[in-house]
Amino acid sequence: MATTAADFPELPYADGDFFAFEQLLSGKEQDRLAEVRDFLAREVKPIAVDCWNRGEFPMDLVPKLAGLDLVSPVRRQGYSNLFAGMLHAEATRADASIATFLGVHDGLFTGSIELLASQEQKDEWLPDIYALKKIGAFGLTEPLGGSDVAGGTRTTARRDGSNWILNGAKRWIGNATFSDWVVVYARDVADNQVKGFMVDTTLAGYSAAKIENKISLRTVQNADIVLQDVVVPDHFKLANANSFRDVNKVLKVTRLSVAWQAVGLQLAAFDVARRYAVDRQQFGRPLASFQLIQDQAGPDPG
Numbered sequence: 357m358a359t360t361a362a363d364f365p366e367l368p369y370a371d372g373d374f375f376a377f378e379q380l381l382s383g384k385e386q387d388r389l390a391e392v393r394d395f396l397a398r399e400v401k402p403i404a405v406d407c408w409n410r411g412e413f414p415m416d417l418v419p420k421l422a423g424l425d426l427v428s429p430v431r432r433q434g435y436s437n438l439f440a441g442m443l444h445a446e447a448t449r450a451d452a453s454i455a456t457f458l459g460v461h462d463g464l465f466t467g468s469i470e471l472l473a474s475q476e477q478k479d480e481w482l483p484d485i486y487a488l489k490k491i492g493a494f495g496l497t498e499p500l501g502g503s504d505v506a507g508g509t510r511t512t513a514r515r516d517g518s519n520w521i522l523n524g525a526k527r528w529i530g531n532a533t534f535s536d537w538v539v540v541y542a543r544d545v546a547d548n549q550v551k552g553f554m555v556d557t558t559l560a561g562y563s564a565a566k567i568e569n570k571i572s573l574r575t576v577q578n579a580d581i582v583l584q585d586v587v588v589p590d591h592f593k594l595a596n597a598n599s600f601r602d603v604n605k606v607l608k609v610t611r612l613s614v615a616w617q618a619v620g621l622q623l624a625a626f627d628v629a630r631r632y633a634v635d636r637q638q639f640g641r642p643l644a645s646f647q648l649i650q651d652q653a654g655p656d657p658g
């Protein structure tokens with residue numbers, strides 16, 4: 357006789373949040389997380405594998421994400437850091453690539469502006485960025501400067517009257533094949549300090565080519581960027597991005613989200629393993645009803 361998981365009420369608990377961290381959130385935050393989780397289940401999970409296989413980003417998802425109003429949960433919307441972390445984990449649990457799209461646009465790009473732009477620049481740029489009407493990327497890594505980019509930034513910025521002239525190359529830049537703007541970090545030839553520039557991707561001399569044949573995060577569109585005598589008006593230099601110490605202010609708050617991505621991936625791994633153990637029938641019973649499988653289910657939270 358066929359059985360279902362409901363026939364085995366002793367089967368392990370359904371959620372990977374073993375220590376009930378979600379209960380540390382306020383009621384409003386728990387409701388918001390549930391709303392986002394529901395959206396991800398409806399709009400992201402069903403398309404995630406296909407996008408991954410094709411190595412393409414689902415651009416039609418962007419207006420839907422905009423409707424969810426996810427950008428800048430802490431600084432703009434007043435949510436807790438724990439909520440922001442769990443939000444990122446939840447997005448990763450659905451699809452690590454879509455979470456990376458958000459992490460780049462929100463954390464690295466929007467974070468650069470929130471932390472390093474003048475008030476006038478913020479007032480001008482942030483509304484469209486929060487609304488995902490303008491999508492951003494974060495250009496720090498270079499072909500010859502990775503882990504050592506702090507001392508190894510080779511892209512240059514030269515002041516020329518009321519403009520800056522940018523020259524160089526950036527590698528691995530997420531979202532950069534379709535982004536409207538890229539914050540580019542470049543070394544000022546006058547004082548040797550790394551400075552930040554808001555670069556409009558339609559400017560002459562700017563080009564971005566998709567990095568093909570990735571084996572991981574395939575839905576994320578990473579680009580090789582070339583900057584050849586790109587003229588950036590001084591108004592588009594981030595007012596408070598004047599050394600690598602300033603870049604570090606952005607990295608400091610955004611690298612936390614990478615750890616939350618690891619949490620999200622572990623939650624997803626548990627989801628998949630649990631679903632398989634419950635759905636898969638052998639000897640007329642779900643795998644999860646056998647003692648050795650239950651032994652792998654982790655600590656009893658009770």
Ligand SMILES: Cc1cc2nc3c(=O)[nH]c(=O)nc-3n(C[C@H](O)[C@H](O)[C@H](O)COP(=O)(O)OP(=O)(O)OC[C@H]3O[C@@H](n4cnc5c(N)ncnc54)[C@H](O)[C@@H]3O)c2cc1C
Pocket residue numbers: 460493494495496497501502503504527528529530531573576578
């Ligand atoms: C999917 C993806 C998305 C990315 N998105 C962006 C983005 O949006 N914007 C951006 O600016 N960058 C981005 N990056 C770049 C990323 O930040 C760099 O890959 C990273 O900084 C490492 O640089 P690298 O790849 O040049 O590796 P390398 O610096 O060449 O390092 C190679 C290996 O050497 C090890 N290593 C390096 N230095 C040391 C040391 N001192 N001691 C011991 N081991 C060491 C490293 O751990 C690594 O295993 C992205 C990368 C990937 C893969």
